[in-house]
Amino acid sequence: MERRAFIKASMAFAAYCGAPGFATLFTRAAAAAAEADIADGGEKPFDFSILQKMASDLAVRPYVGESVALPETLATLTPQAYNKIQYDAEHSLWHDIPNRQLDVHLFHVGMGFKRRVRMYSVDAQANKAREIHFRPDLFNYHDAGVDTTQLVGQDNLGFAGFKVNKAPELTRRDVVSFLGASYFRAVDDTYQYGLSARGLAIDTFADRPEEFPDFVAFWLETPKASDTTFTVYALLDSPSATGAYRFVIHCEEKRVVMEIEKHINARKAITQLGISPMTSMFSCGTNERRMCDTLHPQIHDSDRLAMWRGNGEWVCRPLNNPQRLQFNAYADQDPKGFGLLQLNRNFDSYQDVIGWYNKRPSLWVEPMNKWGKGAIALMEIPTTGETMDNIVCFWQPAEPIKAGQSYSYSYRLYWSAQPPVRSPLANVHATRTGMGGFPEGWSPGEHYPPVWARRFAVDFIGGDLKAAAPIGIEPVITVSGGKINNIEILYVEPIDGYRILFDWMPESDSVDPIDMRLFLRTKDNTLSETWLYQYFPPPPDKRQHIDDRQMH
Template sequence: MERRKFIKASLALAAYCGTTGSAALFMRSALAAGEIADGSATPFDFSLLQSMAADLSRQPFGGPPAELPKTLAELTPQAYNDIQYDASHSLWHDIAGRQLDVHLFHVGMGFKRRVRMYSVDPASHQAREIHFRPELFNYHHAGVDTSQLVGRDNLGFAGFKVNKAPELTRRDVVSFLGASYFRAVDSTYQYGLSARGLAIDTYAGQPEEFPDFVAFWFDRPKAADTVFTVYALLDSPSATGAYRFVIDCQAERVVMDIEKHIHPRTAIKQLGITPITSMFSCGTNERRTCDTIHPQIHDSDRLAMWRGNGEWICRPLNNPQKLQFNAYMDENPKGFGLLQLDHDFNDYQDVIGWYNKRPSLWVEPVGNWGKGTVNLMEIPTTGETLDNIVCFWQPAEPIVAGREYTYRYRLYWSGEPPVVSGMARVMATRTGMGGFPEGWAPGEHYPASWARRFAVDFVGGDIKAAAPKGIEPVINASAGKIDNIEILFVEPMDGYRILFDWIPDSDKTDPVELRMFLRTGVTALSETWLYQYFPPPPDKRRYVDDRQMS
């Protein structure tokens, strides 16, 4: 529940970066206050940032953020949203014909961490700090007493967002806000799931740690550029890090090339690389919390993996009744991510969240990552207000203090992942009452024992061409038995539906791991479907007829 307290309060729980050692680059100067970057010029490049992170890791952690002025600390979410950055003071407002621009987020409410911002001239490798001052913002009806902010240039900022032409003052495509969280959009301009710079002890028998990005440096782009580079310093009680993001704001998607250098202060039980956070309340496979006007509610519907051995995995997400953590072993993974592949408005009927427009996020490792696990945590939730899905790569090697750990990878924010298997893929998973022939219903003619039915839809690949040779579902279950298998061609989706019943062989309620793929002869036709099913207790394994006929 510590995670939920963090997310709900939007609190930044990690470290304050001091000004000793290499961090002396943060010292302010006194240039004209009318300039956006008003600090003195100091040397900067990525190698200096890496040295800064290494130096900082050898210093004691600085502790929680300082208290905000009362007028900011007591802001409501609505009041905080009323504070808007003044576009006339945007970071690159003086670049004529620019394609990109940067607006900064105000500190306040739960965003207490002081994040420092720097503008970098990539030609001279000189950086100048942007100091906080109230005139950079429009406070509208937020009710902020700006007299409490005068002379508080050490407040810093909470984060930043990047706007893209032709709507430079209205629509953002990338956002970094809170701890090390960041998001991007595709051509729908609809935000959805989030990524993080680092996750520490997400499921390790102790409170989770949320590292912070404490400073950003922006390379100044040319007018026609739709690619920009931003550098970040990460700090937390257990680790520091130097990051480089090369962010390509394409027409249909955003692609981020990321290089990170992590320096643990202490041994870390569970280090999460490329953490992704999303929300799954209910979908085609999980209806327990869908007692709303919406057929489905989720930011992502599956975990997809392209394993190092070439196998493609589809693991539909769940909203379990108790927290679940699964680790999928791999070596040198080719890619993984949380995907939202259903983009039909009719499947959500949501005009607030617009879940049909939400992007997928695909992770493409650069280089060999070695052995480790793709970890998936699913947290029970009653609705759509809290993220309850976490996915990340955990290296198998122990994480010890004093070493440097380097990772490179690419993130794709888009409606569809950048790569597909060419095999038949899972379109949807459905579950319901079983134990009777499809098209009938339980009753006196079919007094069979209780069962749970699964319907998994496969589309694409060579599945139709292989049908005359015979399609064979290969189904395995960690407990119970599989029965009543049917293979149906479904013309409206131009694919095949595989139906089967899972029948319990004990009273246990432990999660059951189900696995299925399609083949013809010895040739695999589809990606592998994985599913975790939670059997009800024995007294609930019955069909209830609650009709009242008079």
């Protein structure tokens, strides 16, 4: 589960092994679709229909996951040595386009990246593709300790992935990166990477080990010099599924927007299929302080899961770093959007001059076709720090995934500081929690409360709250267990919003998670998005019950 450590070392995640018989498939699939094969270095027909045919043909063949053995000089690389290998900008894919706005650099295989990824350059007007061969002179090895004599003639090594740089700093500022398994990332105008997306998730929370599909080949269309949009095609392969993907990627001034069309073919029945999966990190924040014994007030790539449900309801679910693994599925039909957001962009909230968590982008998913019935799934994994991506989110179709069936999905991904849409109602600004149960007139720090309780403060901003205040703002709070009391509503001038305070008290010794739900209304009008939260009560021996004699 140490995923984030790999990302921070520019390794992403170790991919599944490569297939030595893969070239045969390319030849057979393309020949069936266009009466020609795709050979290394040869210019051959290519378009999205050929790729879809290739993926469907691959799905009826047995999965072969054996890797091509890496030369020893690459297999034994340390993360530090691997990071010293840099692509030579003079050999960048679009280097010969004058005044270009975009350029492509390739990642070297080695270390954990054992499966070769084949790379192709596409002439879209001619519907032709030509493979890019590996050769050592494409890279600068510096003092990485690589014996390049072992790499001469190894043109079957392929590459680990690629990144795209944007003008004006074509050799320094990358905005999109595909590296490891089916993982990819993008940035906003801060040029700070954060959470990751994936092409597909399989059995993330199931009665079997999670499966990590690979992007095993990419085709990149050559753009015009003035273009800030480019198109990438990808072939996905795994023991359970194959897929054909088309990414139309817009590198805008403030954000990156990806239009994704994918066609998935199930090799076998899949217990849990994750569509548009994303992976992030939450160690501690305003609501969860258990792991924040550092100089940093908060540590997270994302602070909430936001959902715009098919029925129009807006939901905010603050993230947790639980003490035990938690999986929740929020049922929906034809969702309008969802994402993992990092809305607090204030440096003072993080005080981090290495991670720069205040610059991490949010990621929003916008379905472009009907996704039917299913659920937005959220898995939260305990972590002791910031070196592990412990948050996973994806759409899970309700229909069982059967062997031999195909599925198509279209959606947009927005990598930006703010999501492209927000609820016009009042939004959740922050969630805080701490010791509760204080009688009127008592203050924390002076006394312990006579009974154990947990205090919650949920801040709402925006919408029509101020206009509704004279009529009366009503918090509607429901919980799956225990009881609620000591409800207060306070106007908070610094945020120009309202704070809802309440105590939760247990009615049993159960330590099962408590699901909480809160929204604001006045009479029959809803005033806010819905706040969802999952609280984990401590065991009975950790709950304080102090009588008057102890306090005096």
